[in-house]
Amino acid sequence: MTRFDAETAPVDEDRGPVSPGPRRVLLEAREVPLGGVRAMSVHRFLPQRDLPLVGAWCFLDRFGPQRTRMRVEPHPHIGLQTVTWPLAGEVHHRDTLGSDVVIERGALNIMTSGAGIAHSEYSVGDEPITLDALQLWVALPEGRRHGSADFERHDDLPVLDLGGGAQATVVVGELAGAVSPATMHTPIVGAEIRLPAGAVVDLPLEAAWEYAVVPVFGSVGVDTDAVAPGSLLYLGDGRSGIRLSASEETTLFLLGGEPFEDDIVMWWNFVGRDHAEIEAAREEWEAASDRFGHVPGHGHERIPAPPLPHVRLTPRRRRL
Numbered sequence: 001m002t003r004f005d006a007e008t009a010p011v012d013e014d015r016g017p018v019s020p021g022p023r024r025v026l027l028e029a030r031e032v033p034l035g036g037v038r039a040m041s042v043h044r045f046l047p048q049r050d051l052p053l054v055g056a057w058c059f060l061d062r063f064g065p066q067r068t069r070m071r072v073e074p075h076p077h078i079g080l081q082t083v084t085w086p087l088a089g090e091v092h093h094r095d096t097l098g099s100d101v102v103i104e105r106g107a108l109n110i111m112t113s114g115a116g117i118a119h120s121e122y123s124v125g126d127e128p129i130t131l132d133a134l135q136l137w138v139a140l141p142e143g144r145r146h147g148s149a150d151f152e153r154h155d156d157l158p159v160l161d162l163g164g165g166a167q168a169t170v171v172v173g174e175l176a177g178a179v180s181p182a183t184m185h186t187p188i189v190g191a192e193i194r195l196p197a198g199a200v201v202d203l204p205l206e207a208a209w210e211y212a213v214v215p216v217f218g219s220v221g222v223d224t225d226a227v228a229p230g231s232l233l234y235l236g237d238g239r240s241g242i243r244l245s246a247s248e249e250t251t252l253f254l255l256g257g258e259p260f261e262d263d264i265v266m267w268w269n270f271v272g273r274d275h276a277e278i279e280a281a282r283e284e285w286e287a288a289s290d291r292f293g294h295v296p297g298h299g300h301e302r303i304p305a306p307p308l309p310h311v312r313l314t315p316r317r318r319r320l
Contacts, residue, residue: 023236052316055257064132070123075303077113079271089131095119096293099151117149188257195246210237211256218250263315
């Protein structure tokens with residue numbers, strides 16, 4: 001998914017500690033109107049002003065549930081992996097590698113940009129349909145972000161039995177010994193957890209990793225905290241586990257991973273390390289360079305890059 005916005009924010013110049021320690025910070029998603037040909041709105045959970053990353057997770061939008069006709073023309077990415085986790089509806093994905101798939105519930109679609117890729121996303125059919133999905137980005141580490149692009153689709157993901165009818169689908173990375181087949185490049189986890197009404201589950205965590213919990217359907221208790229949809233509960237690191245409880249049937253998404261080693265600069269659809277790198281990628285996209293290739297099935301239509309701000313882009317750093 002592309003961003004039609006390209007927001008910036010002031011940052012602290014002093015680098016914070018690598019380890020945040022245990023936290024309990026409730027952050028509200030904000031509604032972002034994307035405009036363009038989709039005229040869609042999303043709820044954005046990451047990045048937050050004070051929390052740019054959770055592990056290597058640097059972006060989380062929920063688009064939907066809404067009835068709409070999605071038409072996202074070819075647009076570029078650098079320095080990241082897109083993780084698309086559908087909740088309802090079907091989206092047609094095409095990219096410059098020649099990938100041509102329909103994204104649907106239960107299947108993981110993960111696109112690795114490396115140094116550059118472009119893709120398009122259309123809802124299936126010509127009429128508005130019900131769409132709902134999580135769109136996440138993972139920042140690539142230094143050793144992979146300049147590499148080649150890739151695309152993977154996985155229909156058979158590991159499912160953990162958490163007891164009492166509760167289950168966790170390990171979408172990417174590792175949770176409690178269950179490992180997703182998706183290729184990732186940092187220690188990480190993304191998991192959908194489903195709790196029946198009345199469930200109480202003790203979920204093991206890696207103490208060296210930081211985590212966040214995002215309710216998708218229904219509210220969830222996290223130890224002593226009650227978290228409703230539209231919020232992200234940031235837990236920091238230093239925990240060996242959490243207790244989840246649900247008074248109603250509930251679905252949540254767990255984000256986690258080793259604290260990311262680098263500060264990042266994120267602007268529009270690009271994740272880099274400094275202003276010059278972002279500026280160069282923008283110029284190459286606008287010049288239709290070979291760096292991003294051409295999406296088969298499309299002509300000259302493409303989403304133009306927004307103008308850069310009149311200030312230098314600087315890294316966002318955790319202030320929690």
